[in-house]
Amino acid sequence: MAGEFDVGTPTLQVNVYEDGQLIAQLACESAAEAAEVAAEWEERDNVRCEIDDLGVHHGPDDVLAPEPEDVM
Numbered sequence: 001m002a003g004e005f006d007v008g009t010p011t012l013q014v015n016v017y018e019d020g021q022l023i024a025q026l027a028c029e030s031a032a033e034a035a036e037v038a039a040e041w042e043e044r045d046n047v048r049c050e051i052d053d054l055g056v057h058h059g060p061d062d063v064l065a066p067e068p069e070d071v072m
Contacts, residue, residue, distance in 0.1 A: 011055035016041050017048050 012034040016024040024041075028034035031051075038049035 011053060013052045013054055014038050014041070015050045015052060017050070018044070019046050 012028040012031065014024075014026045014028060014034050014037045015022060016026070016038075026037055028037060028051075034051045038051060041047050041049050
């Protein structure tokens with residue numbers, strides 16, 4: 001068994017902005033897919049995209065513990 005966590009969960013998200021306003025958030029499974037999605041959206045006028053790597057925020061081995069002052 002490779003592990004108890006689902007490794008197939010998309011870890012990239014394309015955030016699409018039109019005129020500075022977020023209009024879409026699209027989950028992608030690979031960097032190539034995210035780049036393709038972003039390129040398609042950016043063909044439109046006044047649209048820009050950001051690719052966010054969600055995998056770097058928290059991993060399966062991260063321990064999310066309260067700060068010591070929050071315990072008491």
